[in-house]
Amino acid sequence: MISRLVRTFTSMKIAIYGAYGYQGRLVRAELARRDAEIILVGRDAERLAAVAGGRETRTAAITDHDALVAAFRGAGAVINCAGPFTPAGTAVVRAAIAAGCHYTDTSGEQLHIKRVHDTCSEGARRAGVVATPAMTDGGVPGDLLARVLADHLGGGPLHEVLTGHSVTGGAGMSRGSMRSLLGTADVVRSGGLAYEGGEWRTEARPRLTSLTFPGRGPVPMSRFALPEVVSVPRHIEVQHVQGFVEADLAAQFSGAVPEEAVDAFPENPDAEARRGQRWAVLVRAGTPDGRRATAFAEGSDTYGTTAAIAAEGTLRLSGPPGVRAPAEVLDPAAFLNALAPTGTTWKIT
């Protein structure tokens, strides 16, 4: 089934919005490796032409709905890489839906992801398309591992799903990621949304203070605005979902960053630093009767992994129309296995 879908979708045209940005260029390279036909879309015609390499380009501002719809028309899917997403990202989702395209993005911004789920699902259902935000190294492994664990624990309701992210090694963030963090600083500082007893709340007592990642001792963790806190309750009946990152990392993100410092930031980490970077996602799930299981995924190069996830995930999208969590449109184990060429490994521990 999966291989048939992949074959079908590799013949699909994919529009990349924000195509001349750093992540847009990485996504384009991953799509090209998969022989997908690409349309490069962005707001600046000259910068699009500079990266086109003979591919089709279309220009549209995010504020011009009709131009966006025209730019996406004829594509099977849109991958939106134009962050920060919180200010205007839903405009791209609405235009993709109006053009009859499936939609994914590289957002890690929890409020944008929640807004897409809350406000775009009915339109996507009516148009018969799937929209899945947060197709990233941050948004996909945690959601898929939670689904794998829920099935491993019998498929019934869960008491809790707690997910922890760690990033170690030299590579810093891209300027675009810094902008996204700066634009959502209040959400990041507050720890973001947690899912408690059927609703998302900003105030929640952290359900853990440390996590033991394989090969490391206990790591102090702080509550954080992770994408899977929004997506997991869409496909798992669960009382509590909370996201965490290493306390040291959360402390770095919570400091004030002046706008000028972001402009002075390097556009992207260099290739060698990216190779030295390690990311890890640990998911702990428990049932109401006290059974527990843990799943773990790790890999290197967060931006390269995100590009592979966005490209492969978009080509494999398959599920009922609407705004959907990654686990609703991807086969969890098969998709995690398909990331092996990026160096990603995973296991139930």
Ligand SMILES: NC(=O)c1ccc[n+]([C@@H]2O[C@H](COP(=O)([O-])OP(=O)(O)OC[C@H]3O[C@@H](n4cnc5c(N)ncnc54)[C@H](OP(=O)(O)O)[C@@H]3O)[C@@H](O)[C@H]2O)c1
């Ligand atoms: N794990 C994760 O959560 C994860 C991983 C990877 C990337 N990301 C996210 O992906 C996004 C892109 O990162 P990046 O490093 O590629 O940033 P970037 O190099 O700054 O690229 C951003 C692109 O979006 C466009 N853009 C931004 N705002 C726009 C607007 N209002 N209207 C039209 N176009 C707009 C930019 O065009 P202009 O230059 O014309 O503004 C540029 O082409 C960030 O939000 C980042 O946080 C998240």
